[in-house]
Amino acid sequence: MNNFEIDERLKNDCHLLGRVASCHLLLMNNSLVPWFILVPETEQTEWYRLEDEVQASVTDAVNWLSEYINATYQPDKINVASIGNIVKQLHIHVIGRFETDYCWPGVVWGAEAKKPYSAGQVQVIKSALVDSLQALFTPAE
Amino acid sequence: MNNFEIDERLKNDCHLLGRVASCHLLLMNNSLVPWFILVPETEQTEWYRLEDEVQASVTDAVNWLSEYINATYQPDKINVASIGNIVKQLHIHVIGRFETDYCWPGVVWGAEAKKPYSAGQVQVIKSALVDSLQALFTPAE
Numbered sequence: 001m002n003n004f005e006i007d008e009r010l011k012n013d014c015h016l017l018g019r020v021a022s023c024h025l026l027l028m029n030n031s032l033v034p035w036f037i038l039v040p041e042t043e044q045t046e047w048y049r050l051e052d053e054v055q056a057s058v059t060d061a062v063n064w065l066s067e068y069i070n071a072t073y074q075p076d077k078i079n080v081a082s083i084g085n086i087v088k089q090l091h092i093h094v095i096g097r098f099e100t101d102y103c104w105p106g107v108v109w110g111a112e113a114k115k116p117y118s119a120g121q122v123q124v125i126k127s128a129l130v131d132s133l134q135a136l137f138t139p140a141e
Numbered sequence: 142m143n144n145f146e147i148d149e150r151l152k153n154d155c156h157l158l159g160r161v162a163s164c165h166l167l168l169m170n171n172s173l174v175p176w177f178i179l180v181p182e183t184e185q186t187e188w189y190r191l192e193d194e195v196q197a198s199v200t201d202a203v204n205w206l207s208e209y210i211n212a213t214y215q216p217d218k219i220n221v222a223s224i225g226n227i228v229k230q231l232h233i234h235v236i237g238r239f240e241t242d243y244c245w246p247g248v249v250w251g252a253e254a255k256k257p258y259s260a261g262q263v264q265v266i267k268s269a270l271v272d273s274l275q276a277l278f279t280p281a282e
Contacts, residue, residue, distance in 0.1 A: 077229075083248060107248055
C-alpha cells in the first residue's frame with residue numbers, strides 16, 4: 001500500500017521509531033511508562049478483519065516488542081490492546097506497566113498525567129531497539 | 142490442564158457462557174455493552190508468552206467472537222485487550238462499543254456504570270451463541 005499514511009493524531013502524540021515486521025513502530029510521547037504502538041499498513045480498522053498473514057505478522061511484532069519491553073524495562077505487567085474509539089486507523093498498544101506507575105492498576109487510556117521525552121531519550125530508545133531486535137527492527141531516518 | 146480454575150474475581154464479575162476454541166467464554170455482568178472475556182487454560186499471564194499453537198487458538202477465538210459481536214450487535218467499534226493489572230490470570234476482553242454507549246469514547250475499564258443482566262437475558266445470549274457459532278461454541282451446563 002504505497003499511499004499509506006500514519007494518522008495525524010498518532011503522529012502528533014508519538015515519536016516514529018521505525019518498523020517491526022509489517023508494522024510502523026511508534027513511541028507514545030509519555031515517558032511515565034514504556035508505551036509503544038504498532039501500526040500495520042492496512043485500511044481495516046478492526047483486528048479480526050485483518051487477512052490471516054497480516055494478523056500473523058502483527059502478532060509476531062507484538063510478541064517481539066513484548067519480549068523487548070520485558071527484557072529492557074522488567075515491567076510487572078504488559079498491557080496489549082486494540083481500541084481505536086478515537087483514532088480509527090488500526091493500531092495496537094503494547095505497554096509496560098509497573099505497580100508503582102502513575103495510573104496503576106488502572107489503564108493508561110484516559111489517565112491524564114504525561115511527561116514528554118527529550119530528543120536524546122528517544123534516540124537512546126531507538127538505539128536500544130537496534131541493539132536488541134537487530135534485523136527485526138528498521139529504524140526511521 | 143485438569144486442575145485449571147477460572148479466577149474467583151472473574152467468576153464473580155461474569156456469567157460463564159461456555160467454551161470457544163481452547164478458551165472459556167465469559168460475559169461481563171454489565172448489560173450496558175456486549176462485553177465478553179476469553180480465558181485460555183494456561184498458567185502464563187502474558188499474551189506473548191503463550192506457545193504458538195495456543196496463541197493461534199486464542200486468536201481464532203478472538204476472531205470468531207468479534208465476528209459474532211459485529212453480526213449480532215453491529216457496534217461502531219470492537220475493543221480487544223489483554224490487560225491483567227488486577228486479575229493476573231490471562232484473559233482477553235472483546236467488547237462491542239457504540240458511539241452512544243455509557244463511556245464512549247473512553248475505555249470501559251475504570252468506568253463505573255453497570256447494569257446486571259437478568260437470568261433470562263443471559264440465556265438468550267447463550268442460545269444466540271449456539272445458533273451463530275454452532276460447533277465453535279460449547280455452552281456451559
